Amino acid sequence: MKELSRSANPPFVLSSRMQYLRDNFIHPPFDYEHELLEAIRFGDEAKAMDMLRKINELEAAVLATYPLRSKKNALIASCTLFTRAIIKGGVDPETAFHLSDTLILEIEKIGDVERLVAFEYEMLVQFVSMIRKEKEELTYSxxxxxxxxxxxxxxxxxxxxxxxxxxxxxxxxxxxxxxxxxxxxxxxxxxxxxxxxxxxxxxxxxxxxxxxxxxxxxxxxxxxxxxxxxxxxxxxxxxxxxxxxxxxxx
The missing domain is CATH 1.10.10.60 (Homeodomain-like)
Incomplete structure (x- = not known):
């Protein structure tokens, strides 16, 4: 059973758990993160992949006692950021949140760190694909x-x-x-x-x-x-x- 998160935080917060992860995440250089999220927002997969690789070359923050839990927490934090990026790019919030929920459940199922490392890039591709689909469908003047x-x-x-x-x-x-x-x-x-x-x-x-x-x-x-x-x-x-x-x- 999935537990409801009951938070009184501002609307920009997906949940109290997500906010906690963001508050405790040691971010890479701001310009790296900004370029990554902007690349996702505009559907630039090549640039997004390049920025994610640069970020992952840096020393990762420790978000839990055990490496597997720490990596899962890091990916959940990334998923939160990616979700906001595609919403900012025009994806319907409910659609974006549904993708986020699905990916977080998948993250929790993974049992080794190496697979999680690969899954982060797969996750990025899914977010970029969704923003591209949105831009293709928005065919007004x-x-x-x-x-x-x-x-x-x-x-x-x-x-x-x-x-x-x-x-x-x-x-x-x-x-x-x-x-x-x-x-x-x-x-x-x-x-x-x-x-x-x-x-x-x-x-x-x-x-x-x-x-x-x-x-x-x-x-x-x-x-x-x-x-x-x-x-x-x-x-x-x-x-x-x-x-x-x-x-x-x-």
């Missing part, structure tokens, strides 16, 4: 793609048609018409749908109050968040939290 990227990058901030149009340097009416014509939904509806999708992980994997989750995603009230959530999912946030908890524990 340049201006609509830019709007989508902006929304995903600023999902925890106040978002409005006017603000996004100002950022992109276009008239709001033009952006609104173009966005609806290409995606089939109003831009404001797309924003709400993205916020609902992002909030699902917090509902299932943290004990953050629903009122705080509503505030995190800048909904004007918990009742409005509940209404929007029900419109997109057919259930309330509370119902989704309960159904998610049951599915994880089985």
């Amino acid at each position: 340049h201006i609509v793609n830019l709007a989508i990227y902006y929304i995903r990058e600023h999902i925890f901030q106040e978002l409005s048609l006017q603000g996004i149009a100002d950022h992109l340097g276009v008239h709001p009416s033009y952006l609104s018409d173009r966005f609806k014509r290409e995606t089939g939904m109003p831009l404001t509806s797309y924003i709400n749908r993205r916020k609902v999708e992002e909030s699902k992980h917090l509902l299932v994997y943290t004990n953050q109050p629903i009122s705080e989750i509503a505030f995190t995603f800048k909904f004007c009230s918990q009742s409005y968040y509940t209404q929007v959530f029900r419109n997109f999912t057919g259930m309330t946030p509370r119902q989704f939290r309960l159904s998610g908890a049951k599915s994880i524990s089985t």
Whole structure:
């Protein structure tokens, strides 16, 4: 049975366990890590592989008493970073988290350090493949793609048609018409749908109050968040939290 992680950390934290790993991980030089994550974000497999090799040539941090556990912890920490990189690159959060969960379960099954070393590179390829697939599927016009990227990058901030149009340097009416014509939904509806999708992980994997989750995603009230959530999912946030908890524990 998989244990639920109950954390009151900010939304950028996948779980308290993940945050602990990041806080206790001795990072390689920042520019190495930054280049690796940016290469993943943009789907550059060759560069990502090269940066990972450079990082692995450095002395590894000791994250547990036993080498096998230490290496597993290091890979879980890497998986967390890679997950955020592809979300930043445009992959749907639920899709990214599902890949992360699957890979972490696979990490836990591996019984020797040598196999874990190889698996880290296999894991990297899977993340890069997912970001490439996302970019291939996002076939809207340049201006609509830019709007989508902006929304995903600023999902925890106040978002409005006017603000996004100002950022992109276009008239709001033009952006609104173009966005609806290409995606089939109003831009404001797309924003709400993205916020609902992002909030699902917090509902299932943290004990953050629903009122705080509503505030995190800048909904004007918990009742409005509940209404929007029900419109997109057919259930309330509370119902989704309960159904998610049951599915994880089985």
